Amino acid sequence: MFAMNGPRAEAAATTYCRQFDSSSPGAHPPGVSSRPTWRGPGRRQGPKLALTGALAAALVAALGSCGGDAGAPSRAPAAGPATSATGRTAPVVAAPVDPLTPTAGTRPDPAAAQPAEPTPARLRFLAVGDIMLSRRVAHAMREAGDLQLPFRALADQFAAVDFTFANLESPFSSRDGFGIGPAHNFNTPPSHIQGLVAHRFSVVTLANNHALDQGVAGLRFTLEHLDAHGIQHVGAGMDPAAAWQPAIVDRHGIRVGFLGASYASVNDSGRSRNPYVARLDQDKRLAAAMASLRPEVDYLAVAMHAGREYLEPVDDTQRRFARRAIDLGADVVLGSHPHVAQAVELYQGKPIFYSLGNFIFDHEPEPTRQGLMVRTTLRATAPAAAATERVTVEQMELAVVIIEGRSTPRAATDAESTAVLARIGVTDPILLPRRGDPR
Ligand SMILES: [Zn+2]
Numbered sequence: 001m002f003a004m005n006g007p008r009a010e011a012a013a014t015t016y017c018r019q020f021d022s023s024s025p026g027a028h029p030p031g032v033s034s035r036p037t038w039r040g041p042g043r044r045q046g047p048k049l050a051l052t053g054a055l056a057a058a059l060v061a062a063l064g065s066c067g068g069d070a071g072a073p074s075r076a077p078a079a080g081p082a083t084s085a086t087g088r089t090a091p092v093v094a095a096p097v098d099p100l101t102p103t104a105g106t107r108p109d110p111a112a113a114q115p116a117e118p119t120p121a122r123l124r125f126l127a128v129g130d131i132m133l134s135r136r137v138a139h140a141m142r143e144a145g146d147l148q149l150p151f152r153a154l155a156d157q158f159a160a161v162d163f164t165f166a167n168l169e170s171p172f173s174s175r176d177g178f179g180i181g182p183a184h185n186f187n188t189p190p191s192h193i194q195g196l197v198a199h200r201f202s203v204v205t206l207a208n209n210h211a212l213d214q215g216v217a218g219l220r221f222t223l224e225h226l227d228a229h230g231i232q233h234v235g236a237g238m239d240p241a242a243a244w245q246p247a248i249v250d251r252h253g254i255r256v257g258f259l260g261a262s263y264a265s266v267n268d269s270g271r272s273r274n275p276y277v278a279r280l281d282q283d284k285r286l287a288a289a290m291a292s293l294r295p296e297v298d299y300l301a302v303a304m305h306a307g308r309e310y311l312e313p314v315d316d317t318q319r320r321f322a323r324r325a326i327d328l329g330a331d332v333v334l335g336s337h338p339h340v341a342q343a344v345e346l347y348q349g350k351p352i353f354y355s356l357g358n359f360i361f362d363h364e365p366e367p368t369r370q371g372l373m374v375r376t377t378l379r380a381t382a383p384a385a386a387a388t389e390r391v392t393v394e395q396m397e398l399a400v401v402i403i404e405g406r407s408t409p410r411a412a413t414d415a416e417s418t419a420v421l422a423r424i425g426v427t428d429p430i431l432l433p434r435r436g437d438p439r
Contacts, residue, residue, distance in 0.1 A: 121380040122394065123254040126157065126164040127301070128373050128401075129336045129356030131204075133195070134170040134186040136362035140407035141192065148195040150360040153410035154373075154401065155199065161375065162251040163202035165258065166359060167303060167336035168233075171206075171222040173214040184267055186213045190225055197229050203247045205260030205303035207235025207278050208337065209267045219276055235260025235303060236277045243278040244285045246293045254378050254391055257297035259289050262305035263317060263337070280306055280321045290328040298391035299378055302330040307338040307355055310368065312424070314342055314354045322352040331393075334374070340367040343424050344398070344431065351396065351431060362406040369403040370412075370420045396432040 133141075133150070141149045151158065158164055170186035172193065196204075204226070212219055219236060226233050232247035247258045264270035265277030278285065294300060302325040306318045322333040326347050333352040335342065342355035357371040379394040400417040401409035412420065421429060 121252040121254060123251045123256065123378045124161040124375065125249070125256065125378075126161050126373055126375055127332075127334045127353075127356065128164060128166045128359040129371050130169045130339060130358045131166045131196075131360045132170045132186060132210075132362070133188045133192040133360065137360060137407045138189070138192065140362075140405055147191055148198055150407045150409070151195040151199045153404070153408050157373070157375075157399075157411070158199035158201075161200065163200050163249055165203050165301065165303075165334070166196075166201055166205075167208060167260075167305060167334075167356075168196075168204040168206055168222075169208050169210050169336075169361075171211065171214045171218045172225045173218045174221050184213075186210050187218075190221075193225060193229050193231075196231060201231060202249050203232040203234065203258050205235040205258070205305070205336075206233050207243070207260035207262035207303065208305040209262060209264040209270075211236045211262070211277050212266050212274070216276065232258075234258050234278075235262060235305075236265075238276065240275050240278070240282075240285065243276060244282075244289045246289060246296075248293075248297055252380075254299070254380060255297045256378070257293045257300045258303065259286075259293065259300075260303035260305070261286065261321070263307075264305075280304065280317065283324075286325065287328055290325070290330070294329040299331050299376075299393075300329060301332045301334055304333055304335045305337045307335065307342065309338055310340055310365075311338060312340055312342055312367075318354050322354065323347050326350045326352070332374075332376070339363060341370055341372050341400075341420060341424050344426055346431075358403060359401065359409055360407065361403060363403075364406070370416075371401045371403065371409060372420075372424075373399040373401055375399060393432050395430065398426060398429045398431055 137150060141147055146152070170188045172188045172190050174190065206219075206222065214221070220238065223233060223237065232249065234245065234247045235243060237243040237245060244259065249256045249258070259278070261278040261280045261282070263280050265274055265279070266272055270279075273279075290300070290302075302322075304318065304321055304325070306321060307315055318335060322335065322345075325333050331350055333350075334356060335352070335354045336356055338355040339358050339361065340355065341357035342353075345352045345354070351374075353372065353374060356374065358368055359371045359373070361368065363369065374396065375398075376396045377394040378391050381390060381392055398421065400412035400420045402412050402416055403409045417429070421427070
């Protein structure tokens with residue numbers, strides 16, 4: 001359980017909520033933050049305002065809707081099935097020094113000097129944003145002859161955690177077609193699952209506006225394909241009950257639960273409705289799912305697919321859903337869909353990542369190539385602790401990734417990381433424990 005209550009939580013909230021303090025009467029009109037979020041040290045507000053204004057408009061114009069076509073492929077797709085990775089060595093993008101280099105196995109463990117005290121169990125997991133294994137990402141994989149290309153540069157990071165969670169924005173389809181459909185209609189060849197499997201992606205949310213890009217048959221195929229490869233999924237199913245079915249990942253005796261919901265189930269701004277995707281406005285289903293999942297897990301993450309594409313301000317739909325999820329017992333909300341990183345807020349002591357941005361995607365404009373990775377370390381408390389206090393968040397840290405080659409995220413340099421975090425109002429990548437708390 002998140003060990004953050006009372007004054008400590010309030011202090012944290014004042015730090016992170018400053019930029020989206022919707023509780024202030026008349027603070028801003030609905031859906032619009034009145035305060036610029038770019039408040040990094042030494043930065044003027046000018047660039048930020050320019051980004052959320054003219055540049056954002058240009059981005060929207062250039063990119064269209066979710067997964068918009070940011071330019072033509074560099075070469076025409078070749079015919080035939082995806083190339084096997086067998087026998088080919090993929091180019092690995094050089095990873096610069098990462099301030100969040102995994103410490104698994106290297107961290108001095110105080111318990112080690114005291115053999116009488118058993119080492120407490122720990123679970124580490126990553127949460128990342130939008131993954132799209134179609135379109136130009138598929139081209140890059142094919143050109144490299146490496147179906148795991150997009151995962152190579154961060155392989156050490158994936159290996160240092162127990163599992164990774166992501167928003168899977170592109171459905172798999174048995175209609176191979178080499179991963180290329182219309183610009184806004186993703187189609188992932190079945191073989192492209194191997195990067196997810198090899199790099200410990202144990203659970204994904206399918207609650208997004210591309211869930212039905214390959215129709216109901218494509219969704220069914222995706223569900224079965226993930227099942228067959230041991231990857232759990234949330235947020236979509238063959239009926240509403242299945243779409244609201246949680247996933248539980250159990251490692252070292254620590255159980256982490258996931259649910260997912262989206263503003264839309266097809267790419268039509270949420271207008272049409274169907275029974276296949278969990279929706280943000282299904283209040284009763286959310287409450288029921290949370291009530292049954294909460295007692296089953298030590299830590300509960302809710303994935304939210306919402307917000308305005310290519311814009312940094314958080315909108316009211318995101319804020320309302322995320323805060324409601326936490327009021328219902330979520331420990332963290334993991335946002336995706338805007339394709340750019342958005343603000344982080346501590347609400348009731350629980351973090352809301354309004355948008356983690358892209359993780360594996362082919363967009364070109366710089367903000368869409370900057371993604372966030374949340375690394376959470378959960379630690380089991382003393383066995384004698386009450387069941388509801390079995391687990392605490394030992395650390396939560398934020399890492400920035402930069403997507404190269406329209407496909408492959410790498411760790412950001414220190415300078416890149418500082419700039420991106422400053423843009424979303426984060427001055428310390430270690431979000432928990434708070435500065436001044438014991439670390
Ligand atoms: Zn989306």
